[in-house]
Amino acid sequence: MDPFLLRKLNTERTARRAVIHLTDLGDGRDRVIREGDPVAGPLGDALANAFRSGKSGLVEAEERSFFLNVHLPPARIFVIGAVHISQALAKMAVVAGFDITIIDPRTAFATEERFAGIDLVADWPEDVLEKRPLDAYTALVAVTHDPKIDDLPLSRALATGCFYVGALGSRKTHARRVERLAALGHGEAEIARISAPIGLDIGAASPAEIAVAILADIIAHLRRRPLRGAAS
Amino acid sequence: MELDETLDPLTIAERWMDDGRMVALATVVETWGSAPRPVGSHLVIDGEGRFHGSVSGGCVEGAVIGEAMEVIGDGEPRMLEFGVADETAWRVGLSCGGRIRVYVERVG
Structure with a gap:
């Protein structure tokens, strides 16, 4: 060699x-x-x-x-929002072998106490993604419901071709999100790549159960991802 | 998981090379049956027989290290094959019943 x-x-x-x-x-x-x-x-x-x-x-x-x-680069997860679901998801992701990073500019949510031992960044996604860009081997999970925080990383994830893009929110919330992403220039097919409602449909109710649904959804997208370059 | 640079054989190989050590790289290129390490797994060996990584669960590393020392000496890559069908099965073989082919080459 x-x-x-x-x-x-x-x-x-x-x-x-x-x-x-x-x-x-x-x-x-x-x-x-x-x-x-x-x-x-x-x-x-x-x-x-x-x-x-x-x-x-x-x-x-x-x-x-x-x-x-x-x-191939190892798969990792970026979560936008240091919410209750993220606390459970962070622990489960580590067990399943993923690297996970939690990003939230709201310092009341993004505290060391709530996310002990987890890679946590209390900053705006725009600034974080500048230093740590998304790639095809990253899953983007947006769970704040706040367009000011979620929209930009969602838009970037679609443009980058992240293997998983998921967004939390009711059908009504998501319908408004679809309109905003379309206004940013994303096509219908691209926007349809977003998993919303987020996670596999297992009837999850508690934050921890929703985290299970999200992680299972991410694994399904990783292991069954379409051949890149194939017609889609 | 992210690349763990303290355990990654290719990173170690580069570091050893920078330290001026002679380095050989062994790679699992083919497996049949229940092989302990997947295709692409590496074992890195230096000129004094120090090694890092694995090409099996410890079953054939000794033999691979021996061959690697020869490869470091003459620079000629070698293809090694191990399995229970081998006459040396109980001495150097895979007790799990699989078979593997290992490519050994010198770095540089």
Whole structure:
């Protein structure tokens, strides 16, 4: 393995960019392919498939044998709103193996006491997302009901293509939200990607039960996400 | 979970390289049956046989480390195969019944 490639691989992984380490098993030569890098022919098709499935493996192409080691960024959850549901969701997400960050500018909600040991940022989503941008491997959960806080991150999440976008609120609240997002230039199909009412329909009543519904919904979107680039 | 840089074999490999150590990287490239570690798993080995990560549940690491020392010596990558069908099954094999192929290469 080329030492330069090892550095490149680690830089990309740390920056949460999807990469494949491609090794020709015949002569040992290797390359690092970033998602979107053009590679022609059957090998290019195999690389595209591997980026979608996330599965590493052997590929025979052009009469050579290649090993594709796929490195997709680990899935994480950004929650807008340090509310009661978020307290339960934060604990459950950690158990399920997700990294989770809670963002809320309202310092009465975003307190260390309510979120001990959780990555909590008491600041406006606009400022937080500037420093920590959303990506396709991030789930965005908006639960404040307050358009001033929720709308911008929801809009960003749709534009970025977050694998999950969920928003809490009654059908009436959501109908008004749909109008505001349309006014921001989001199309109907894009807005329809929002899970609202949020979470799987399991009849959840308490904040903790709603957190279960949301987490299950996130997992369903992660594991059953459509192949990227496929017609949608 | 986020990349844990204290446990991530590829990060360790880079750090060891920066320390001037000779480094080999072993990677699971194929598995059959119940293999303990998935395809893509890494074991990183230095010139003195120190290692980090895993390619099995500890069943074949000893053999891989031995081969890795050779790879560090001559720079030639090797493909290793382990499984219960192997005659060395009880010495160096996978007690779980699976089979794995491991690619070992020198970094640099």
